[in-house]
Amino acid sequence: MLNGGGDEESEATTPRVVTVLSQVLERRVNRNDRLLESDSVVTGKGLNVFQGARAPSISVSKYLERIYRYTNCSPSCFVVGFVYIDQLLHRHPDSLLFSLNVHRLLVTSIMVASKVLDDEHYNNAFYARVGGVTNSELNKLELELLCLLDFGVTVTSRVFDSYCLHLEKELLCNGSGHRIEKLPSSPSLGETEIPDSDSLKGL
Amino acid sequence: MAVAAPGQLNLDESPSWGSRSVDCFEKLEQIGEGTYGQVYMAREIKTGEIVALKKIRMDNEREGFPITAIREIKILKKLHHENVIQLKEIVTSPGPEKDEQGRPDGNKYKGSIYMVFEYMDHDLTGLADRPGMRFTVPQIKCYMRQLLTGLHYCHVNQVLHRDIKGSNLLIDNEGNLKLADFGLARSFSNDYNGNLTNRVITLWYRPPELLLGTTKYGPAVDMWSVGCIFAELLHGKPILPGKNEPEQLNKIFDLCGSPDEVNWPGVSKIPWYNNFKPSRPMKRRLREVFKHFDRHALELLERMLTLDPTQRISAKDAFDAEYFWNDPLPCDPKSLPKYESSHEFQTKKKRQQQRQHEETAKRQKLQHPQQHQRLPPIQQTGQAHPQLRPGPNQPMHPSQPPVVAGPSHHYGKPRGPSGGPNRYPQGGNPGAGYNPNRGGPGGGYSGGPYPPQGRGPPYGGSGMPGAGPRGGSAGYGVGNSNFPQQGPYGGGASGSGRGSNMMGGNRNQQYGWPQ
Numbered sequence: 257m258l259n260g261g262g263d264e265e266s267e268a269t270t271p272r273v274v275t276v277l278s279q280v281l282e283r284r285v286n287r288n289d290r291l292l293e294s295d296s297v298v299t300g301k302g303l304n305v306f307q308g309a310r311a312p313s314i315s316v317s318k319y320l321e322r323i324y325r326y327t328n329c330s331p332s333c334f335v336v337g338f339v340y341i342d343q344l345l346h347r348h349p350d351s352l353l354f355s356l357n358v359h360r361l362l363v364t365s366i367m368v369a370s371k372v373l374d375d376e377h378y379n380n381a382f383y384a385r386v387g388g389v390t391n392s393e394l395n396k397l398e399l400e401l402l403c404l405l406d407f408g409v410t411v412t413s414r415v416f417d418s419y420c421l422h423l424e425k426e427l428l429c430n431g432s433g434h435r436i437e438k439l440p441s442s443p444s445l446g447e448t449e450i451p452d453s454d455s456l457k458g459l
Numbered sequence: 460m461a462v463a464a465p466g467q468l469n470l471d472e473s474p475s476w477g478s479r480s481v482d483c484f485e486k487l488e489q490i491g492e493g494t495y496g497q498v499y500m501a502r503e504i505k506t507g508e509i510v511a512l513k514k515i516r517m518d519n520e521r522e523g524f525p526i527t528a529i530r531e532i533k534i535l536k537k538l539h540h541e542n543v544i545q546l547k548e549i550v551t552s553p554g555p556e557k558d559e560q561g562r563p564d565g566n567k568y569k570g571s572i573y574m575v576f577e578y579m580d581h582d583l584t585g586l587a588d589r590p591g592m593r594f595t596v597p598q599i600k601c602y603m604r605q606l607l608t609g610l611h612y613c614h615v616n617q618v619l620h621r622d623i624k625g626s627n628l629l630i631d632n633e634g635n636l637k638l639a640d641f642g643l644a645r646s647f648s649n650d651y652n653g654n655l656t657n658r659v660i661t662l663w664y665r666p667p668e669l670l671l672g673t674t675k676y677g678p679a680v681d682m683w684s685v686g687c688i689f690a691e692l693l694h695g696k697p698i699l700p701g702k703n704e705p706e707q708l709n710k711i712f713d714l715c716g717s718p719d720e721v722n723w724p725g726v727s728k729i730p731w732y733n734n735f736k737p738s739r740p741m742k743r744r745l746r747e748v749f750k751h752f753d754r755h756a757l758e759l760l761e762r763m764l765t766l767d768p769t770q771r772i773s774a775k776d777a778f779d780a781e782y783f784w785n786d787p788l789p790c791d792p793k794s795l796p797k798y799e800s801s802h803e804f805q806t807k808k809k810r811q812q813q814r815q816h817e818e819t820a821k822r823q824k825l826q827h828p829q830q831h832q833r834l835p836p837i838q839q840t841g842q843a844h845p846q847l848r849p850g851p852n853q854p855m856h857p858s859q860p861p862v863v864a865g866p867s868h869h870y871g872k873p874r875g876p877s878g879g880p881n882r883y884p885q886g887g888n889p890g891a892g893y894n895p896n897r898g899g900p901g902g903g904y905s906g907g908p909y910p911p912q913g914r915g916p917p918y919g920g921s922g923m924p925g926a927g928p929r930g931g932s933a934g935y936g937v938g939n940s941n942f943p944q945q946g947p948y949g950g951g952a953s954g955s956g957r958g959s960n961m962m963g964g965n966r967n968q969q970y971g972w973p974q
Contacts (some may be wrong), residue, residue: 399572
């Protein structure tokens with residue numbers, strides 16, 4: 257049910273930022289999965305609540321595409337959701353983004369980003385259906401995310417831009433030379449807190 | 460979360476938000492109630508500090524964490540100004556699911572979330588609605604200047620408040636005014652290209668561009684609301700009390716003239732202009748209607764209640780207006796009278812009792828004249844000085860016994876050093892307690908941003924004599940900002956009795972209230 261069309265098709269309908277984010281995340285998840293398999297690393301408990309028992313069969317790119325298609329949230333939400341996830345990982349340096357937690361982290365963070373950024377947005381019940389989790393679990397994850405972020409959900413335009421740049425760079429390193437198209441400037445991205453520009457270092 | 464340097468312990472750091480339990484506070488009394496949640500006055504056990512706890516209700520499963528709360532927290536986290544309410548912390552209370560889930564670190568599932576605010580004694584509407592209350596001109600200037608300072612700060616930080624109204628302007632007993640309830644606020648970009656919702660701002664304070672359906676707007680929307688409040692303070696009652704959107708626009712056009720391409724270039728391109736434009740042009744009558752205002756006040760009001768948002772005065776320019784630099788000058792907030800706390804929460808039962816009291820009082824002819832209308836300001840010049848000034852309504856009610864000075868508040872422990880026997884040099888508020896139903900069942904956040912149909916008629920059919928149109932006040936924003944259908948008294952259940960003053964027997968005895 258979660259398997260949509262082919263990659264080419266999705267490239268055409270999905271904003272570039274979603275595609276880029278997918279590739280960046282998939283690479284990280286694959287790397288971390290290998291690390292965990294090799295037993296050289298053990299992930300910390302900080303993000304346990306986001307961890308499923310089994311990896312969902314849907315790929316990260318299909319999952320993001322699905323979220324984009326159904327929730328119609330603004331493309332900025334994907335960048336801001338990524339910022340949230342990155343900040344969680346910084347607060348829990350022993351935790352890893354891997355195939356058991358990436359989906360839940362994504363749906364939760366994108367949903368919160370949409371609540372923060374978009375005047376029009378779908379409710380948790382809808383996001384739960386899109387994300388394949390129960391309403392009550394998503395609510396719990398939402399609260400968890402907010403507390404883990406210390407309720408600092410604002411992302412400054414500076415941080416936003418630097419994350420975009422980072423996504424582009426990471427893609428360039430990977431041999432794909434496309435730039436992310438200029439994101440529509442979101443009115444919510446005024447200069448504010450979370451001036452945590454150092455966050456990029458850990459990526 | 461700052462990390463301690465190697466070899467150091469970071470013991471002094473304030474706890475991260477959401478990590479402490481609400482048990483760190485002792486709830487003293489409920490001061491507000493709405494569909495969104497309750498507001499309590501509470502004392503932090505460790506420090507003794509008095510705070511306001513706003514409970515964020517989480518029982519709408521489909522919505523999850525309320526978006527208004529997310530927005531409010533997000534915005535208040537970045538605003539730090541003496542005229543903006545300070546959000547101190549977020550605390551949680553463990554939920555029932557905790558045990559069932561059997562989590563090793565029990566607090567992972569949070570039952571409810573509370574926002575911890577600095578405590579404020581009053582809000583502007585509650586204060587203004589007190590029977591017999593009369594603000595002086597220096598007092599009005601003082602409040603207005605603080606309002607503009609706070610709003611300017613928000614606008615500079617690219618935040619639109621989008622719900623400026625009296626009940627969202629909190630006032631403490633030091634005379635400080637702070638903007639509160641940022642549940643509808645949002646950031647904006649300077650290019651105004653955002654596609655913003657026009658379903659914001661309580662109807663009576665909503666500017667014409669929003670009523671005409673624009674989705675591209677900026678700080679000028681807040682300045683219209685400020686103009687409405689300014690005029691209301693001088694006039695003694697709300698100036699544009701529309702019952703629904705069309706009527707609201709009509710009232711605006713009736714006062715400010717009808718918009719056209721001359722006085723408001725581009726107006727004809729606003730979505731609903733053609734639906735709402737009056738059949739024949741209307742003249743601007745503002746100066747005529749408010750001819751009793753002084754010249755500088757009128758000048759400033761003209762520039763606030765300008766139809767075209769691009770020509771409307773900004774908070775900064777308003778601050779620089781002649782009005783604030785001419786006699787009588789704004790007074791020092793600290794010189795303002797300290798009114799008795801005006802948000803004792805009432806349960807329905809209590810209100811019932813009060814109604815009975817009132818009936819009894821009527822029969823005994825002890826009842827004071829009910830005032831639907833506030834009194835216009837005292838026209839006095841010079842520096843207001845509490846010691847020289849008579850109680851706010853003594854001229855109106857000479858028969859009232861003066862309140863004995865001293866901390867008659869339940870929780871008379873004021874914050875800060877100002878405590879002591881002279882906390883109420885004004886003799887408290889002689890009006891307090893006379894009209895227990897003012898604010899009545901409404902309270903709160905009446906109306907929310909979408910007050911349309913339910914809102915009016917402001918004085919209609921409540922059977923609550925003297926109930927203020929905006930009800931009491933719940934400046935911490937307890938009302939549910941997201942639901943359109945709120946009665947004129949605010950969200951039905953929201954009996955935020957912040958405006959009411961029915962306290963224990965003590966005060967009533969002072970007033971000779973029948974027990």
